[in-house]
Amino acid sequence: MDSFFEFFSFSDPNIRYVVIGSLLLTSSSAIVGTFTFLKKKALVGDAVAHAVLPGVCLSFILSGEKSPIILIIGAFLTGWLSLVLIDIITAKSKLKEDTAIGLILSVFFGIGIFMLTIIQKSGNASQTGLDQFLFGKAASLVGFDLIVFAVIAVILIVSVWLFFKELTLLAFDEEFAVTLGLPVRAIELLLTTLTVLAVVVGIQAVGVVLMAAMLITPAAAARFWTHNITTMIWLAAIFGSLSGLAGAYISYIAPSMPTGPWIVVVISTIAFISFFLAPGRGILYRVKTQRRIKKQINDENILKALYHLGEEGKKFYEKRTLQEILSKRKFEPQALKSGLKRLRSDGYLKNENGYWSFTRAGKRKGQRTVKLHRLWELYLTQYLRIAPDHVHDDADTIEHILTPELEARLEKLLNYPKVDPHQSEIPYG
Template identity: 60%
Template sequence: MNTLWEFLSMSDANVRYVTLGSILLAASSAVVGCFTVLRKRALVGDAVAHAVLPGVCLAFMLTGEKNQLILLLGSFLTGWLSLVVIDFITAKSRIKEDTAIGLVLSVFFGVGILFLTSIQHSGNENQSGLDKFLFGSAAALVGQDLVTFGIVAVLLLLSVVLLYKEFKLISFDVAYARTIGLPVRGLELLLTTLTVLAVVVGIQSVGVVLMSAMLITPAAAARFWTDRLGVMVVIAAAMSAFCGAAGAFVSYTAPAMPTGPWIVMLLSLLAIFSFVLAPKTGLAARLLLQRKVRRQMMRENILKTLFLLGEAQDNYSHSYSNKQIRDRRELPLLRMKEGLLVLRRQGLVTKSSQGWALTDAGKKEAQRVVRLHRLWELYLTQYLQVASDHVHEDAESIEHVLTPELERRLEELLDYPTQDPHQTIIPQQP
């Protein structure tokens, strides 16, 4: 705690530059990255990040100096050119976009490495430090860099705020955006330019190799926590800002640890955490939901089996043993016993020395499931022309998820039937 307080109240200007610069870079990149992810162009960020290297090298080769503004301008031009080339290849050839991205990434990056190697053997004394564009060096940030980061961050955030509705529309429904007269091509070009700008500014901190992670990872992590774009943007920016500050803190407490890779590492950990533990959409939540659904299906299948056994004897209060239930329908023994105990606690079945029997409430629930099954079988035969002896399996799956609204719709379509395709009576609503 004392170390963290020391970090927060530090007087070293360079450490403050690194911390604030990392926060601004991470947050602004995440905001733009949300739209890149939603437009399914995540790999484009990686291509741009690798394509800026030849621009940096060319700018240095032409001027012979490491002027920050000129280097950024050179990297912006080649980054933007890479996107133009990707679009041109995709539009004018049979090559798909993912292949075009791979081609552009490898070619531009290879040319950049070639230029960098040439510069390193040129003897120019000013070339020292150019290799940091490969892997980044956040610790080398100075006050002028912070001003640049601040200007770019404000520009990116202001653009997103002013054109939020337009960017949202082209991210989800380009066709509708064109229909209502939005300049879709211009908006896509602007969003692409903002993406390039975010990448160009960030390479000095984390390098071309890791910059795509800064753009994509927080957006991908935030997507697990919400279905609303505005909330997703805020979560992604907050995650990135936190990881930016945390990465700077790690470098401050352990000088041998680089800031940029630690920012990406922390973002990756957050992404893994989100993938596994996010509510509703996380892996754990989905597994729990699947388990809940399987158990519910098992209980409904048990009720349906008891109903069918009673229907055959016209006696729904009769008791049946585990063997009789399993003879009527093959059910896993352990899961069936577990399901029967749950149904007993719910008051849907009773247990006697002769076996298990439906209660009045259980009969109503079983009758509902059987009714949905037979309605769906009839729908498949009448509207989809499926043979009556091939509809049972489909009905077995769908009967557990049909809602009351769909049930009423089925009845209307089928004109309130009384028999299924096998001439078996369809139970009426309990």
């Protein structure tokens, strides 16, 4: 507990540098990564992260020192060059974008490793710690690093704020942006520049290998919680900040634990939680929704089968056995029994000594399902010219999802027909 209060009091300058630096790096890269993610260029971040290594090495060879500004300039140039080359290869050759990304990533990273090996064997004492750009070491941040990162983070955030509408339009509908006369190529170059800056500013924390995760994962996690891009950007920034803070704290209480990898572990954990538990888009929500829809379809099919039985002699409230229901439609025994219980609980059916019959509400619901089925069959035959013997399966699916508004439009479009293509009566209320 003492370590917790000591950490969050920020009394130690080293703690302040690491925490503030991690927050700046993670939040700013998450904001830019949101547009990269929406533009479906997730692999681009990985390519840039690997392409900055030769720029870092070349800057060190030319300057002979590990000045953050000089190294960032070199990293920015080679990172930006890698994205330009990817665009050129994709546009001028038959190679697809993922192939071009893999090619540029491997070539640039290979050159970077080669140059790093030469530097390590050069005997230059200043090269110590240069290999940290491979895996990152946020714990080594000092005051001057923080100033540089803060400036770049401000540039990233202000740029996104100023060009928010243009970047949003580019991410969602590039063709519409062209028709509006927007300089799409310039906006793409802006996003490219911001992506490279975000990667460059983050490699000292999480390294070349893990930076792509830091750029894309917060945005991917945020996407599961909202459909609004503004909310998504805020959530991505919050998730990134939480991971930066948690990674720094874990590294503080367990000095053998590196900050960068733990930042990625935390944001990956947030992402997995989002993938499974997010309302509306999470895996568990989708499974639950699919089960609910499956039960709804099963229940409506039971009501439809009972209505079909009632059409024989117009005895809709006649008591029916399970065998009679199964004679009209095949059901799995367990699905039929559980469906009948739900329908009785919902007030659509009655059960007396094992015999099932409609309530008034159940009869109306079964009648509407049959009506929608026959209206859709008629629509398919009249407007899509599909043979009557080929429309049943499609109608059997669509009848469960037609809304009252579409039902009214179908009735009006078909001029309130009396019979379907098979000359069966279309029942109205």
